[in-house]
Amino acid sequence: MINLPVFPIVIPALAAIIMMFLPKNVRLQRGLALGSIFVTLLVSLFLVHTVSQEGILTLNLGNWPAPFSITLVSDMLSALLVTTSTLLTFFIIWFAVHYFSTAYEENYLYVAMMFLLVGVNGAFTTGDIFNLFVFFEVFLISSYVLIVLGGKGVQLRESIKYLLVNVLASALFVMAVAYLYGAVGTLSLADLAQKIPLVDNPNVISVIGVLFIIVFGLKGALVPLHYWLPGSYVVAPTPILALFGALLTKVGVYSILRTYTLLFDVNGTFLQTFLIVLAVLTIITGMVGAIAYNDVKLIIIYNIMIAVGVILYGIAINTQTSLEGALYYLIHDMMIKAVLFMLVGMMIGITRSGQLREMGGLITRFPLFGWTFFIAALSLAGIPPLSGFFGKLLIVQGGVGEGDLFGPILVLISSLFVLFSVIKIFLNGFWGEERRQYDGPLIPFTNRLLVPVCLLLAVAVAYGFGAELMHPYITQAIEPLTQPELYIDAVLKE
Amino acid sequence: MEIFVSIIIGALTMCAVYMILSKSLLRIIIGTSLFSHAAHLLVLTMSGLKTGAAPVLVDGVTDYTDPLPQALVLTAIVISFGVTAFFLVLAYRTYQELNTDNMEEMKGTESND
Numbered sequence: 001m002i003n004l005p006v007f008p009i010v011i012p013a014l015a016a017i018i019m020m021f022l023p024k025n026v027r028l029q030r031g032l033a034l035g036s037i038f039v040t041l042l043v044s045l046f047l048v049h050t051v052s053q054e055g056i057l058t059l060n061l062g063n064w065p066a067p068f069s070i071t072l073v074s075d076m077l078s079a080l081l082v083t084t085s086t087l088l089t090f091f092i093i094w095f096a097v098h099y100f101s102t103a104y105e106e107n108y109l110y111v112a113m114m115f116l117l118v119g120v121n122g123a124f125t126t127g128d129i130f131n132l133f134v135f136f137e138v139f140l141i142s143s144y145v146l147i148v149l150g151g152k153g154v155q156l157r158e159s160i161k162y163l164l165v166n167v168l169a170s171a172l173f174v175m176a177v178a179y180l181y182g183a184v185g186t187l188s189l190a191d192l193a194q195k196i197p198l199v200d201n202p203n204v205i206s207v208i209g210v211l212f213i214i215v216f217g218l219k220g221a222l223v224p225l226h227y228w229l230p231g232s233y234v235v236a237p238t239p240i241l242a243l244f245g246a247l248l249t250k251v252g253v254y255s256i257l258r259t260y261t262l263l264f265d266v267n268g269t270f271l272q273t274f275l276i277v278l279a280v281l282t283i284i285t286g287m288v289g290a291i292a293y294n295d296v297k298l299i300i301i302y303n304i305m306i307a308v309g310v311i312l313y314g315i316a317i318n319t320q321t322s323l324e325g326a327l328y329y330l331i332h333d334m335m336i337k338a339v340l341f342m343l344v345g346m347m348i349g350i351t352r353s354g355q356l357r358e359m360g361g362l363i364t365r366f367p368l369f370g371w372t373f374f375i376a377a378l379s380l381a382g383i384p385p386l387s388g389f390f391g392k393l394l395i396v397q398g399g400v401g402e403g404d405l406f407g408p409i410l411v412l413i414s415s416l417f418v419l420f421s422v423i424k425i426f427l428n429g430f431w432g433e434e435r436r437q438y439d440g441p442l443i444p445f446t447n448r449l450l451v452p453v454c455l456l457l458a459v460a461v462a463y464g465f466g467a468e469l470m471h472p473y474i475t476q477a478i479e480p481l482t483q484p485e486l487y488i489d490a491v492l493k494e
Numbered sequence: 495m496e497i498f499v500s501i502i503i504g505a506l507t508m509c510a511v512y513m514i515l516s517k518s519l520l521r522i523i524i525g526t527s528l529f530s531h532a533a534h535l536l537v538l539t540m541s542g543l544k545t546g547a548a549p550v551l552v553d554g555v556t557d558y559t560d561p562l563p564q565a566l567v568l569t570a571i572v573i574s575f576g577v578t579a580f581f582l583v584l585a586y587r588t589y590q591e592l593n594t595d596n597m598e599e600m601k602g603t604e605s606n607d
Contacts, residue, residue, distance in 0.1 A: 130566055137573045144580060148587075156588040157600045160519070163581055167526045168514070170577070174533040174570050181563065182540030 005074035007043045008121045016114035033110040037090045044083040056490035067191040073127035076477035081124045089117045094452035096239035116142040146240045155235045162232035169218040176211040190491035209264040220252025223281040238345025246338035261481040275316035282309030290421040294356045296344040307333040314395040322398025329391025335460040361434030370430040381419035387464030506532035519595040530574040537567045
């Protein structure tokens, strides 16, 4: 099955194109969206299986030989991330089916969500840096559609800022690609990895490396490039916020992981220090934000920044252990953030307010909802044996192994802040006195919404309990990162 | 020739940054479109300008212009064209909804909500 890597991109794209012609047929849209994503999920699980058996799969589009064509590369890293993002999109669309009114559904909601998945899967799979830019644009344009959907005043106001930041980041991405092409003369990641060490002037490569950090840092909301994140995410409706929070920032982090292990030699250079400083600042800013706000959405949004910082710290340390931890934590965080965003969205839906002081007492009417939130909260904070624990453990081990103590301690302290911020939501939102009557039609509605959330949480919990089973896959995913020759040989074979 | 184009790119970027930092929404959009023009010109310039014949395979011609940046820039232009069009529509809708195009009045502070 040589074409296997392209299916997770093509299946949702084809389904979305069909759905575009039938916007008013809501039932068909829902069925087609869920059905095609389920098929994509099966295909990507098969992809993971195939990659674990046969090693890295490559597909040269247009049948041109390797460095000249656009290559799609499915190594274990991209296969795992494609599977995770497809899984998330499946449950988020299921949630959205119950959550949104028909007015949203008739206005290309599912089409935009599917194209977002196309872009994200493509960005994870591609082996060509310009193609990465194109897939970035695919999911960005879908995200523009999703963020303005509804057209409220606040939403439009924040969309403008989101759009402006991303348009600038895209132009910078084109510039960075241009410089890279000018300096090295190729755009295929494998070919770049081979030729970059041969460039006469290594400082040029460092400058390009910093430019790429700015581009991916804008997507991944690294401090000081994070200002757009809280404002524009907080105005989006819940399922869209879940999709953005779980996928979009993580694509930026993945791109840093891929380029910094493959292209730019990080160990012991100025770039490593630079990345570590950015990671530490991101964690600190996230911690401050997470405990400062009383708005439940904003608390979880600042938790995104803590997670991004922790993962980036693992990437910057760049040893086998820390990279394993970073990947493990990345997959955990994608799932658990989606769960938490959906849960706080439901809290806002029930209490009609995002402020913690106007909530309270939810657990008497909604016990299942309350305990689901509690498990998700503990998992986010990394209480063993839930899924957040192992990633953080490996990152801390990696950091200490490299003789750095400040970073690991900060990562551990950040867990306390995360725990505090989510338990604050639990105590103020679920315990205490009921502020108003939460019964009537809300209870069956909440139960319907809880089904996809609980299933996704079950997967995340199983991911934590099955850490030992996942370990061979994670190790295989890290191999091409620590030994770039594997990646280069797989792409440029023959 | 490359130096001349580099100066143009610098000037375009300068104007773009000036426009983006202004308060009027329409100027900001013009700024972003100037900024992407600068990026596109940069892509074209990075491979060297006009160093050979058209990149068509003909016997006897050995010195070709690099066709790849032209393909890249075409893709990038199409994308930025689409995004700029979307941006303009969004700006118009925002103007209708909020009755202002002044970024000062679009801060996310509580007094404006």
